[in-house]
Amino acid sequence: MTDITTTGTDTAAELGEISFIRDNRTVAIGEIARAEATARDALARVAELEAENNRLRFDQITDGGDPRLVDFWDKAGRIADYAGFCAEYDRLADELNGVPRERDFEVRLDITISLTVYKTVAARDSDGAGDLASEEITSEDVIESIRSNGWSGLDVDDWDAERA
Missing domain, CATH: 1.20.5 (Single alpha-helices involved in coiled-coils or other helix-helix interfaces)
Incomplete structure (x- = not known):
């Protein structure tokens, strides 16, 4: 068998430093x-x-408004609606800082809409055209104008709500 080890006298200093090895x-x-x-x-x-x-x-939970009680208040509200304990639930929720029940309300709104409506009329002068257009305008003209142009403003003049 042949010994493959070398015992040369070359050292790293003699070969020069290899820069890419670190x-x-x-x-x-x-x-x-x-x-x-x-x-x-x-x-x-x-x-x-x-x-x-x-x-x-x-x-310990010391506040009824604690987020961990959201499901509790939701289920308790549904049970109160179903079993007719709405007044008791509302009283407890109010006293314990709980989540109030949502209820359905029927709301009547009196509104004023600012709207530009175009009406074509045959008249002798602009005053007559304005008077004639005011007399001949229909709800269909208003609806068509809303569909075509939208409205420029909406004001709620009055409202009234009652539980549904």
């Missing part, structure tokens, strides 16, 4: 340090979330 230990140490810092941050966040989870699970 010691990767310093790079690896930096990466390990960054990974450890990220892991510490993640563990701290996990501990923070676990503490918040335990607080939400085990601390």
Whole structure:
């Protein structure tokens, strides 16, 4: 068998320095340090979330408006509607800072709409045309103008609401 090891006298100094080879230990140490810092941050966040989870699970609820009670108030409101306990529910929700029930209301609105309507009429002068157009305008003309041009303003003059 032949010994394939060489025992030459050439050293790195004699061959010249190879510039593209470098010691990767310093790079690896930096990466390990960054990974450890990220892991510490993640563990701290996990501990923070676990503490918040335990607080939400085990601390006593002292306010009826607590977000954890949204489903409770929703179901209680539906039960109150179904069983006829609306007044009792409303009283409790008000006293405990709970979520009030939504109810249906029939609302009557008196509105004024600012609208430009174009009407073609045959007349002798502009005053006569204005008078004739005012007399001949129909609800269909108004509806067509709303469909074509929209309206420029809407004012609610009065309203009245009653429970449906």
